[in-house]
Amino acid sequence: MTSPEEIAAQLELLENVIATAQRLVKTEKDKSKVTPTFIAEKVRLAAEMFSGDSSFIVDQEKVVATLIQRFSHWIGKSTTLKDNAGHFDWLTATRKRDWQYWRRYEDYLESKLSDIVVEGIDEATDDILGLLEDPQRVDDWDRRGLVVGHVQSGKTSNYSGLICKAADAGYKIIIVLAGMHNNLRSQTQMRLEESFLGYETTIDRDPGMPIGVAEFGEDLKTNSATTRAENGDFNNAIAKHFHGISPEERPWLFVVKKQKSVLTALLNWIQKRVADSNDASNGRKLVTKLPLLMIDDEADNASVDTGEQMFNDDGTPDEEHHPKTINSLIRQLLHAFSRKAYVGYTATPFANIFIHHKGATAKEGPDLFPRSFIINLAAPSNYVGPARMFGKMTKEGRKGALPLSRNIADHYDAESDSGWMPPKHKKTHVPTYKGQEIIPPSLNEAICAFVLACAVRELRGQDGQHNSMLVHVTRFVDVQNHVREQIEAAVRRMRQKITRRIDAQEQIEQLRNLWEHDFLPIRDEVVKLSPVEDCPPEMPSWDDILAVLPDVLNDIEVRSINGTAKDALDYATPGAVLKVIAVGGDKLARGLTLEGLCVSYFVRTTKMYDTLMQMGRWFGYRPGYLDLCRLYTSADLVKWFGHIADASEELREEFDFMAEAKLTPEQYGLKVMSHEVLTVTSPLKMRNAQTLSLTYSGTRPQTILFHRDAKIQQQNLDATDTLIRSLGNSWENSPKHDRDGEPDSWPNARLWKDINVSDVLTFLGAYVTHPNATSAKSVLLSEFITKMVGTGQLTKWSVALLGGGNGVGDQHEFPGGEPSSSYSIRKTEDSVDPERVDQKSFAIGVLTDPKDEGIDLSDDAWREALALTRAAWKPEPSRGRTSLPNFPSGKGIRETRGRLGGDVDRGLLLLYPLTPHFYKEKTPERLIVPGWSKPIMAFAIAFPSSDNPISVEYEVNLLYWMQEYGPSE
Structure with missing residues (x-):
């Protein structure tokens, strides 16, 4: 059996050959010559270069297929609404000449992505940085913007690039607000170690093993006040050991949760140890020598002052995550600097648009309304978003939906308002199906689909990549644990039958039936709906599937994702290739990336559009296995996601028109508030929630x-x-x-x-x-x-x-x-x-x-x-825009x-x-x-x-x- 060390060495060799071959291909200026044959020749040369360094043989066909995909992908142009009042243009080619952080990161990206996608990230981050202020400008300035990406589309890559460029330009303190839970904060810290720091952080905060960008440039001695550990967030104990920061030093990185105690400790430390002046008008402590860049990941979550109290599972108020408190602390942090830039990142901007843009206070300064700019990022051509997943409304009806959704109804008995997982249940709920503590048949089928997907990926040469299944049915941790136990029992029964060949015939027939009537025909349908460069590979034979099933089942683990850092760490373990069924609730809903997500089993009660969109972990990139992905969910949710896809597209189109007309973020805000469908965000996020101001013009x-x-x-x-x-x-x-x-x-x-x-x-x-x-x-x-x-x-x-x-x-x-x-x-x-029919009203979707x-x-x-x-149109395949x-x-x-x-x-x-x-x-x-x-x-x-x-x-x-x-x- 191959050891984790050997697997890690094989993966490293493969990555080196891919990166080297990609550089060789890129030297050809005439793009018409970059054919599959040309790529294959460069791969052969790259493999020869590394042949003496390892006993492993590189699968050159796999490398060629990877590079053909990379060189056929592209990314559209981002669009921008801006207000340049008080702003000076400053970002010139001369200014960028000796940038080191960006150069390292650019080389790192080019080892993983096509150069066209990297150029797109370069261009977009230049646009964003240029709309911020020159950190060398010594008078007071304050820029606030919003970057709207797509769910699971690579926002982290974008803000990593922005951070690298900001550090090169002279920003000294970089604060990243990374979600509300340990696992997302830890995951974000690790991503920034790879893309910006170049080393693993350790408990004592000394640089550990070099990683990521360290391979592509010298050690830039960058400081991190936070670490990847579960308890690596900023706190009072750490603050005691840190003294002030000198303007001459390399930048300091803080990756922190949006949590009352964390943000309070950071604010106190800045006011006591970093502030170098006092505000002349009210005497508050002020930092004037260190320009601040604050990145707010998932900016619509917790940052917006909703006045909405969050609650723990036991019904007690959750003071750590009270949005009013979080919003106040974020604004106070910004207000403590005379030179600052705030950039929110989100895929669901609806809540941010509802921020009252005149809500300034003496203590907190202005609210977080993105008055300086809103940038709408384009997604790369291989991104699978709502428009591709659920189709697009045309004058002939909904067209082009991928055939990957499966309707489920056996999780809930509507007549008795009971069942395995009814829409409304308490934290004491014990899931039962027909009186037994077992999973319903639909979830059993979803697990079978995951097993088959893992087997196919292994036979397609993707055996070195992670595979994940998401089970998202309840927000209560206790109920999630019941679900995990039931899934573990189901997987254990399947494993025993297949590996020991005891009473296996019925199980094998179930898998074969799913294979012949679902997997084989769906692969052919996905081929018809995919561009040539992204067509899924051929399917293996059933006999080949049968041969690998025992190993696949032995590798599958079932995990509860409850917000601890270790949930995010496992993907990063060298040599570890996970096949994991992740059971979770809110902790899975936002930001956390599930690597190699193939199957989702999704049942929700919320109908707020921004919340539903954020839960769409199944959006993203599925190179070579899109045809294997499945979404098991209720029919009404598929319908709702279709409405969301249409409404979001309409809003993005409105944005494109307004960008063409050179309008400002405030003018756009009024349009969002007037949208019939997309006001279905929490009205509490409208801040002054009782009154909504709108215009019908152009709607x-x-x-x-x-x-x-x-x-x-x-x-x-x-x-x-x-x-x-x-x-x-x-x-x-x-x-x-x-x-x-x-x-x-x-x-x-x-x-x-x-x-x-x-x-x-x-x-x-x-x-x-x-x-x-x-x-x-x-x-x-x-x-x-x-x-x-x-x-x-x-x-x-x-x-x-x-x-x-x-x-x-x-x-x-x-x-x-x-x-x-x-x-x-x-x-x-x-x-x-049907979910919106009650005694007094009914609703239609469109x-x-x-x-x-x-x-x-x-x-x-x-x-x-x-x-x-x-x-106003621009090509963007992820929005169904190709011609x-x-x-x-x-x-x-x-x-x-x-x-x-x-x-x-x-x-x-x-x-x-x-x-x-x-x-x-x-x-x-x-x-x-x-x-x-x-x-x-x-x-x-x-x-x-x-x-x-x-x-x-x-x-x-x-x-x-x-x-x-x-x-x-």
């Missing part, structure tokens, strides 16, 4: 939350009939437009143009929206339109009634037309969210078809909208809408009759609204973008939010 509010009350449905149908009657009979029937050879048509729809705003206001006055809707509120919409009319805007409208769907319901004759029994909304039953906003656009206006869409769009986005149409009909900006009201049945069966018990079998009327409004938008305010119902979406976790 498309839509009704997605409805009353389950037949009287209200009758009132809304009457309001629609009254409106249609007032519009008269001069409608365009079944509108159709040429659209440059790809016609758009709306069968059974009616379109009225040049409608007076008073008709729209009358309709909104009579239509009853749900009081807990976020932005599609008829009273607010009326107020906004009335205010805009007062400034000469939104006086003319188009109205469309969209029929012709394939739902069912009783006939209803709209004024002036034939009876209709066929209602709109692409099968409403697919959109009603209402409008993307093309509907263009129903009243002439072909010339449509082309203008397409041109605007393309101008120029051939139809305009909703945002492009709304930008154009202000120019319809000469200088008249025109609103569009879209009316949707929805099928009143959950499913196609036309039976009373399937009615969405009890006693109501006529169409349920919904609407959306496409508002043109305005150069002079008006804001309106409304009260947020916090009680509703907490009941509907649960507490933030």
